[in-house]
Amino acid sequence: MKTNQSLLEERNKHIPQGPFNVHPIFAGKAVGAIITDVEGKEYIDFAGGIGTVNVGHGNEEVLHAIRDQIEKYVHMCFHVVMYEPYVELAKRLNALTPGTFPKKTMFANSGAEAVENAIKIARHATGRPATIAFEDAFHGRTLLALSLTSKMKPYKFGFSPYAPEVYRVPYAYCYRCAFGLEYPSCKIHCANFLSEFFHTHIAAEQVAALIVEPVLGEGGFVVPPREYFKVLQKICKNNGIVFIADEVQTGFGRTARMFAMEHYEVEPDITIMAKSLAGGLPLSAITGRTELMDHPQVGGLGGTFSGNPVACRAAIAVLDLFKKRDILTKAKRIGERVLEKFKKFYDQYSIIGDVRGLGAMVGMELVVDRRTKEPATAFTKRLVDSCREKGLLMISAGTHSNISRPLMPLIITNGQLEKGLSIIEEALSELAPG
Numbered sequence: 001m002k003t004n005q006s007l008l009e010e011r012n013k014h015i016p017q018g019p020f021n022v023h024p025i026f027a028g029k030a031v032g033a034i035i036t037d038v039e040g041k042e043y044i045d046f047a048g049g050i051g052t053v054n055v056g057h058g059n060e061e062v063l064h065a066i067r068d069q070i071e072k073y074v075h076m077c078f079h080v081v082m083y084e085p086y087v088e089l090a091k092r093l094n095a096l097t098p099g100t101f102p103k104k105t106m107f108a109n110s111g112a113e114a115v116e117n118a119i120k121i122a123r124h125a126t127g128r129p130a131t132i133a134f135e136d137a138f139h140g141r142t143l144l145a146l147s148l149t150s151k152m153k154p155y156k157f158g159f160s161p162y163a164p165e166v167y168r169v170p171y172a173y174c175y176r177c178a179f180g181l182e183y184p185s186c187k188i189h190c191a192n193f194l195s196e197f198f199h200t201h202i203a204a205e206q207v208a209a210l211i212v213e214p215v216l217g218e219g220g221f222v223v224p225p226r227e228y229f230k231v232l233q234k235i236c237k238n239n240g241i242v243f244i245a246d247e248v249q250t251g252f253g254r255t256a257r258m259f260a261m262e263h264y265e266v267e268p269d270i271t272i273m274a275k276s277l278a279g280g281l282p283l284s285a286i287t288g289r290t291e292l293m294d295h296p297q298v299g300g301l302g303g304t305f306s307g308n309p310v311a312c313r314a315a316i317a318v319l320d321l322f323k324k325r326d327i328l329t330k331a332k333r334i335g336e337r338v339l340e341k342f343k344k345f346y347d348q349y350s351i352i353g354d355v356r357g358l359g360a361m362v363g364m365e366l367v368v369d370r371r372t373k374e375p376a377t378a379f380t381k382r383l384v385d386s387c388r389e390k391g392l393l394m395i396s397a398g399t400h401s402n403i404s405r406p407l408m409p410l411i412i413t414n415g416q417l418e419k420g421l422s423i424i425e426e427a428l429s430e431l432a433p434g
């Protein structure tokens with residue numbers, strides 16, 4: 001039998017170091033919220049393949065849809081011979097995504113590809129070159145998506161030149177306000193500031209799109225104030241700029257609504273999805289106003305594997321599951337419990353500088369000193385390692401990798417959730433200064 005160690009040696013021999021690994025273990029099997037490694041050790045999964053298995057590992061309904069589709073055909077290429085699952089899923093997403101206006105949907109394979117396509121569509125429709133993105137944003141690793149991504153090391157370092165015409169503004173990161181202000185007396189200056197930005201950095205009439213995550217994912221589970229997106233959207237609308245919501249990480253129930261923008265009562269011109277959309281199969285979607293989506297010429301959009309039929313069937317099964325199992329209510333309960341626990345940790349341990357969340361997207365920001373807010377990067381890694389040794393898989397986030405961000409499957413049982421939280425508690429009690 002191959003061990004984690006022997007596989008790691010083979011991995012290091014045959015695979016470059018660039019594709020990173022958080023945990024030095026190899027999967028044997030995975031069911032629900034439990035991953036068993038090749039040596040038979042079980043772990044509670046608080047990472048969910050970075051938020052990709054909201055409906056759990058090996059979900060029977062999803063597997064059934066996959067098996068059924070595989071028996072019929074695995075691949076067609078939608079541009080050669082069309083197939084119903086593509087059309088059916090597009091129809092469902094058009095109805096499901098925020099926005100009462102007429103919509104159309106196209107598919108791609110990854111979050112980054114969805115980002116690229118959304119910007120292509122916005123540029124084509126507006127005839128403008130520029131995009132506004134945010135500090136601490138993560139939009140993927142292909143050239144344009146990487147250019148929109150904020151974090152320098154390790155994502156961008158050494159990969160320049162980046163795509164041109166990307167302009168960056170601060171996000172509503174209240175714990176570390178770029179303007180040194182406090183909510184609510186700030187009157188959402190970070191959003192209103194955009195109007196001023198058009199005078200100092202890029203003229204509004206040259207901006208095709210503004211792309212924003214409703215809650216920062218990789219950037220550290222940062223939740224903006226209620227009015228933030230309404231202000232941003234109004235500025236976009238007044239200036240003919242396409243408002244793109246990147247719901248790749250926040251989508252599919254993570255925030256206890258199907259899409260996080262629903263909390264903010266904002267209807268984006270384009271919503272992009274990936275991760276949990278197809279229950280673990282690679283699939284992304286771009287859904288937007290019909291007049292925008294129909295703007296690029298025939299053949300201007302697409303891809304060989306885009307909207308693979310097996311992935312589309314899996315996604316349809318995921319959507320059915322959300323209804324059948326009331327996963328949004330489960331997400332709400334998970335979020336409430338995690339928030340309660342994390343707040344308790346905050347009261348106990350000064351290493352925790354901030355606790356924040358929306359639905360089941362709850363994070364703890366770890367700092368060396370609450371006053372200076374110096375990021376506790378090394379401690380966060382020790383916490384992740386210690387949790388793994390105790391049987392819990394976690395991942396971190398943030399520009400300084402100092403935010404603990406659980407992305408457990410939303411079908412996790414109460415027992416597994418409690419066990420996972422008690423492992424974090426135990427690890428904190430051993431490692432934290434108090």
Ligand SMILES: Cc1ncc(COP(=O)(O)O)c(C=O)c1O
Binds near residue numbers: 110213249
């Ligand atoms: C908000 C957001 N956008 C885009 C992406 C890129 O997705 P992918 O890794 O599938 O290309 C990610 C991935 O973490 C993400 O969190």
